[in-house]
Amino acid sequence: MTVRTETITARDGERLAVHKLGEGRAVVLLHGLFSEANTNWIRFGHAQRLVDAGFEAIMPDLRGHGSSSKSHSPAAYPHDVLVRDAFDVVSGLGLADFDLVGFSLGSRTAARAVIEGLRPRRLVLSGMGLQGLAGWSRRAAFFLDAIDRFDSVRHGDPAFFAVSFMKTQKVDRVAARLLLQSVADTDAADLAKITMPCLVLCGAQDRDNGDPQALVDTLPDARLVEIPGTHMSSVTEPALGEELVRFLSA
Template sequence: MGEGRPLLLLHGLFSDARTNWIRFGHAQRLAEAGFEAIMPDLRAHGHSARPYDSAAYPSDVLVRDAKALVAHLHLGDFDLAGFSLGARTAVRCVLSGLAPRRLVLAGMGLEGLAGWNRRSAFFIDAIDRFAEVKHGDPAFFAVSFMKTQKIDRVAARLLLQAVDDTVESELGGITMPTLVLCGEKDRDNGSPTALAAALPNATIAEIPGTHMSSVTEAALSEEMIRFLTA
């Protein structure tokens, strides 16, 4: 969407481009601000393929996919932003060689990068107990979102095992200007303040909302625009 500066947007787990970036007006605001919003559906999400073969989910497969897309579109001078799983993927993309001008990490804290095994185990448990999770269960909202998004649980389970951890000592390699952007009540992925402190060239901004509700806030894209056009 848009015809300006390329901005690759990576959505969150169990979401898709439409839910994360289009439904609540973020892509439109970004396009109006002079960006071309490039919004893939991640593997096993949205309109993308959902293979059941474990060989289709090698280590860091989402990073491989993002780098393949950048190469396919011949993106040279571009910006990169991700929300939650998309932010985790964006970090690993940079560490594996992608060089966006600016980087936005939304819905992410320091512990969410290095503690993926714990987060992954939580979502795998939600998938495995899908039919029995009731209101009040810690997995209730994850299961409800999977139902809303019509997630293919077999493919999602395979994907969850193909995401690698990023340890704090690696973050020194992310040298471009970076915005850590998080809902004021969102600590699902740990501390955004600690993440910003661990990055060499980061600023932090808070917007209203929790991990789930912050995506619905116009402030999400407004803060992105403020940072990307500074």
């Protein structure tokens, strides 16, 4: 099945590439930091599993990533711009009834968008724990440091794998740095606004964004499912797509 790509123009005129696969009930999938739709959702078969189950996978490349705009102007990265972009994708595609899935930064964006009023039928926060939402500034500082020390990081450095992934993905570091500075913390009390059924889906060895059970305990209607893997490897596991299908088909 062929991936269809179209461009949504965000409210500030920046271009957002949106990749689609299949026909059926819409599932919007938001990828992680330094990644893009193909790496998170297409390459390892997760989008195809959704399509085979009767869904349409709608996969934006986040601003600063993939085929979307990578402006070097600070004006293109206002506070919570990814949340604003999520609203623009949903409205630009005319989606009235849809599910929402995020991984890592995509989960943080999905949660913030729901807090701000986006209303998917069901929500999946994958690769995420409570501290990745309520303590984002510490996580962002790690990646900003990795960008700043990009050329000097060697094997054994805590930032080595982040830098290696940036190299593999050919990340635009200027755009990535500006985007990271636009991302804000989430007040844990605001998580009570996420009232739809929510799946917290996390690798059994993934605690990069904190404790997933603590996140479940904070949400009104959530459950935790663990799959094999670390933060980096869990996206390669067939179980990720299988659990998405299971939860969204309920």
